[in-house]
Amino acid sequence: MEHKPKYLPRDKHDFERVNELFQLDPPIIVPLIPRLVEWLQDINWPIASDVAKLLLKYPEETIPHIKAVLNSKDDIWKNGCLLYFVQKLPELYIVQFKNEVTRIATDPTQGELLEEVNETAKRVLVFFDKR
Structure with missing residues (x-):
């Protein structure tokens, strides 16, 4: 029995x-979204940014x-x-x-500080304000 749906990246x-x-079509993609989000765990993976572009469609x-x-x-995944x-x-x-971005920017955990996720969140907050 195959554990990964045939459409997911190998x-x-x-x-x-x-x-x-x-x-x-969306009825095929939508059930795959939780597994596709996993590809954002390391944005340095070659397919990660393309998967993110796909997820932005949904x-x-x-x-x-x-x-x-x-x-x-x-x-790292948060970042x-x-x-x-x-x-x-x-x-x-x-x-x-x-709420999530504000919390990370203003009250980061030790891990978020170490990985500088709080700095990314601050940039995203500024981005919110520009909209």
């Missing part, structure tokens, strides 16, 4: 599958999963989500992250 270089995802469905990351203890997803959202959606 590895961090699987641009072929990522490109195929852009061609698929903001309503992706936001709960990104909020879960921002409330997790994985500070990638802020840079490649949250700050690229249209205003209608970005405002939904105001």
Whole structure:
């Protein structure tokens, strides 16, 4: 039995599958979103920014999963989500992250300080104010 749906990237270089995802209809993509968000764990992975672009096409469905990351203890993942997803959202959606981003910017955990997620959050807050 296959554990990964046939549409998910097989590895961090699987641009072929990522490109195929852009061609698929929402009913196929939406159930894959939680697994796709996992590809933002390390934004240095070659396919990570393309996966983020795909997720931006499904903001309503992706936001709960990104909020879960921002409330997790994985500070590197938080940083990638802020840079490649949250700050690229249209205003209608970005405002939904105001509480999480404000908390990270103004009251960061030790891990967020160490990984400078608070600095990214401060830049995102400025970005909010410009909209």
